[in-house]
Amino acid sequence: MFHWLEKRPFFFAVAVFVVISFAGLIEILPNFAQASQPLVGTKPYSTLELAGRHVYIKNDCNGCHSQLIRPFKAETDRYGHYSLSGEYAYDRPFLWGSKRTGPDLMRVGNYRTTDWHENHMKDPVGVVPGSIMPAYPWMFKNTADIDTAYAEQITVNKVFKTPYNQEIPMADGSKATVKLAATLDEAHADALEEAKAIAADMKDQDVKDAVAAGQIPEIVALIAYMNSMK
Amino acid sequence: MNKLMVFGVVFVLALLGLTWVIAGGQMGDDIVNKLAMLGAVATATIAIFVALKYIRQMQTDKASGKLADENWDGIGEYKNELPFGWAIIFFGSIIWAIWYFLAGYPVNAYSQYGEYNEDVAAHDAKFEAQYANMDESSLKAMGESIFIVQCAPCHGLQADGIDGKAADLHHRIAENSVKAVIMNGSNNNLVGTGAPMPDRNGLLNANTGALITDAEIDTVSKYVAGGMQGTEGADVFAGTCAACHGADGKGMDMVAPNIAEMSPSLVDAVIHHGKKGVIGTMPAFTNLTEVQAKAIDAYVSSLSK
Numbered sequence: 306m307f308h309w310l311e312k313r314p315f316f317f318a319v320a321v322f323v324v325i326s327f328a329g330l331i332e333i334l335p336n337f338a339q340a341s342q343p344l345v346g347t348k349p350y351s352t353l354e355l356a357g358r359h360v361y362i363k364n365d366c367n368g369c370h371s372q373l374i375r376p377f378k379a380e381t382d383r384y385g386h387y388s389l390s391g392e393y394a395y396d397r398p399f400l401w402g403s404k405r406t407g408p409d410l411m412r413v414g415n416y417r418t419t420d421w422h423e424n425h426m427k428d429p430v431g432v433v434p435g436s437i438m439p440a441y442p443w444m445f446k447n448t449a450d451i452d453t454a455y456a457e458q459i460t461v462n463k464v465f466k467t468p469y470n471q472e473i474p475m476a477d478g479s480k481a482t483v484k485l486a487a488t489l490d491e492a493h494a495d496a497l498e499e500a501k502a503i504a505a506d507m508k509d510q511d512v513k514d515a516v517a518a519g520q521i522p523e524i525v526a527l528i529a530y531m532n533s534m535k
Numbered sequence: 536m537n538k539l540m541v542f543g544v545v546f547v548l549a550l551l552g553l554t555w556v557i558a559g560g561q562m563g564d565d566i567v568n569k570l571a572m573l574g575a576v577a578t579a580t581i582a583i584f585v586a587l588k589y590i591r592q593m594q595t596d597k598a599s600g601k602l603a604d605e606n607w608d609g610i611g612e613y614k615n616e617l618p619f620g621w622a623i624i625f626f627g628s629i630i631w632a633i634w635y636f637l638a639g640y641p642v643n644a645y646s647q648y649g650e651y652n653e654d655v656a657a658h659d660a661k662f663e664a665q666y667a668n669m670d671e672s673s674l675k676a677m678g679e680s681i682f683i684v685q686c687a688p689c690h691g692l693q694a695d696g697i698d699g700k701a702a703d704l705h706h707r708i709a710e711n712s713v714k715a716v717i718m719n720g721s722n723n724n725l726v727g728t729g730a731p732m733p734d735r736n737g738l739l740n741a742n743t744g745a746l747i748t749d750a751e752i753d754t755v756s757k758y759v760a761g762g763m764q765g766t767e768g769a770d771v772f773a774g775t776c777a778a779c780h781g782a783d784g785k786g787m788d789m790v791a792p793n794i795a796e797m798s799p800s801l802v803d804a805v806i807h808h809g810k811k812g813v814i815g816t817m818p819a820f821t822n823l824t825e826v827q828a829k830a831i832d833a834y835v836s837s838l839s840k
Contacts, residue, residue, distance in 0.1 A: 308605075376651035378658055383684075385822060387651065416822075420815025421689055424700050432697055433688055506816060 344391030346476035349458075349467045349483050350533065353496040353521070356454035357530025360523045361400070364441065371402035372411045372534070385412035395467055397457075407438055414535040419506040422528045427509075441524075445512055449526035455492040458485050500525045503532075543587045550579045659824070666826050671833060678834025681827055685820060686835075694838055702814060704838045707796055710760035715813035717752050724808035725792035725801060732779070732791070742774035751775070759784070763795055797839045799832035806831060 310317045350358060361367070374380050376387040388411055393399045417425075424431060427445070429438040461467040462485055469485030486492035497516070503525050504516040512522050554575055562568045600613040617625075666677070683692065689701040696703040703709060720734035738747045747755075751771045758768025759776075763784050773782065776794075780786055784795035793801050806828055809819035823831065 376647050378651070378655050381651075381655070382822070387648075416685075416818050416820070417688075418816040418818055420700075432691075432700060434692065 340390040341394060342391055343394035343473075344389055345474050347392050347394055348473055348481055348533075349395045349461070349469055351483055351495075351499060351529070352451060352454050352458060352486065352492050353449075353499040353526050353529040354533045355457055355530075356449040356451050356496065356521070357523075357526035357528065357533075358400075359450060359453060360444065360527045361530060364444075366410075367400040367402040369402075369404065369406035369438070370408065370410045371405045372399075372409065373401040374409055374411050380409070384409045385415055395461070397461060397465075410531070410534060412535055414532045417531065419503055419528050419532065420508065422531055423507050423509060423512075423524065426524055426527070444524040444527060445509060445522055447523045448515075449496075449521045449523045451493055451496050451521065452489065454496075454526075455486065455489055458492075496521060496526075499529060503528050539587060539590065543583045547579050547583045551576055554579075662824070663826065669826075669830075674830045674833040675837055677827070678830035678832070681823070681831055682834055685823070686831070689817070694835070696814070699814065701817070702812070704797065704835055706760070706839055707762070708760055708794060710756050712813050713756040713759045713794075714752060717747070717756065721812075723805075723810045723812070725804050725810070726786070726789050727800075727804050727808075728789065730790060738775055740771060740774045741778070742770055747771070747775050759794055797836040799829075799836045802832040802835045803828060 310320055372388075374384045374386070374388045381387055392411075393401075421432065425433070425438075426441045428440055429436040458467075458469065462469050469483055472480040472482055475481050484495060486495050497519060500516050500521045504513050507513065507525075507528075509524075512524060515522050516525060554572070558568075558572070562572065598613075600615065603612040603614050605612060666673075669677070682690075682694070686694070689697075690704055691697040691701070694704040699709075702712075716732065717738065718735050720732050720737070722729060722731035724730075735747055735752065739745070740747050740751060754768040755771040755775065756768075758765070758772055763769075763772070772784070776784070779791035780794050781791075784793070785798075786793035786795075786801075792804070805817065806820045806823065810817045820828075
């Protein structure tokens with residue numbers, strides 16, 4: 306039956322490779338395809354949140370903070386439900402981190418709020434005695450890059466079909482829609498609306514003034530990102 | 536008995552003798568050691584005699600039987616019957632593989648999440664059994680240790696709110712908070728459900744028959760923040776606040792929260808629903824178990840006493 310193959314070592318090797326890879330493919334691919342689907346309740350990032358994510362990456366927050374809760378009781382007690390792969394469906398790149406000098410931030414939006422982040426980013430030791438995290442005062446002055454965030458939104462929408470302007474099922478059965486602005490000006494306006502709601506919960510007068518004047522400081526975008534991590 | 540057989544017997548005896556020399560003195564009365572020694576004897580005997588059988592077969596057997604069609608550079612292959620034992624194992628493995636594929640692996644496979652769930656369930660059961668009936672002091676002790684982990688990052692290790700960055704839990708309420716609530720109203724689920732308090736445009740002073748004034752807000756704020764001591768502001772409180780919060784300020788079920796003191800039920804409502812006030816927003820802590828929430832309630836309400 307296999308005389309032809311048995312006389313040809315090269316094609317025999319190819320056939321062995323195909324047979325073995327087939328086993329691998331039917332085991333790995335279906336699971337992978339299923340696990341990489343967005344989890345119900347996972348939303349794409351809004352423009353402001355994405356700008357905050359860029360601030361997070363720019364300041365190398367992922368050098369010390371992970372975004373990956375492992376299924377151990379010690380971790381879920383501290384950080385909340387363990388992470389599932391579908392929750393990273395819209396993370397490009399993912400920011401799992403490989404080192405946990407600071408705590409995990411996967412679900413920080415569940416147990417920290419805008420005012421706490423403001424205090425903490427200004428003076429970490431002021432709220433967490435003994436913290437070795439540095440202060441990030443420049444985030445209160447630098448302006449967030451909304452243009453790049455909007456460009457990324459358009460890119461992932463076009464290339465990866467990230468579902469902006471579509472109804473997304475949420476965990477409680479309701480539907481949510483994340484808006485992708487039609488023009489850059491509209492994106493700026495939307496981000497500013499979102500920033501105003503956050504600045505209203507903040508104390509820093511300079512930040513409030515900047516937002517009132519139409520500027521979005523980096524800290525506001527970062528807090529929007531932090532609050533979105535649930 | 537030929538030479539080979541004699542060699543085999545001598546070799547087995549030599550092996551057993553060597554084993555006895557090395558391990559025999561340490562046998563003691565342990566049954567496991569004796570079984571192991573018995574196993575060693577059996578293994579050596581079987582191995583030697585099986586080997587001898589095949590060595591003799593190689594010496595005496597003649598090549599015979601039907602050759603297969605394949606011939607690789609002069610090397611041929613006899614068409615032998617499938618050995619019976621081998622065939623049993625082969626077909627048995629096929630049946631086992633079907634079972635393993637359909638039922639064995641899917642049902643019994645190791646799962647990290649499964650282990651986690653078992654872990655948590657076991658811990659919770661133990662925790663609940665151990666702390667089912669706690670007295671006040673051990674509740675407070677547990678509450679304090681939970682406080683350090685869950686609450687201290689905002690309220691501070693001393694529960695003083697770290698210079699106004701969070702609520703100072705040694706007092707029921709600060710003056711600026713009272714003022715902000717009167718000015719803006721409040722809807723914080725502090726009685727367990729939504730029972731919104733109106734802003735100043737809905738607060739009538741029954742003594743004067745008019746809306747509460749700025750001066751009255753100042754005095755009543757001082758009065759409430761001061762623990763409702765003294766007389767200044769007491770009349771405004773009686774005329775404006777007492778209707779819902781009660782004459783003693785201890786609140787009414789499902790109507791208005793206790794503003795005279797930190798009661799366990801008040802703390803419980805804040806923990807389960809969170810709170811948004813003039814200081815900032817506190818998230819809800821839904822990750823705590825019932826016992827843990829009770830412990831926090833007991834500890835935090837004890838701070839102001």
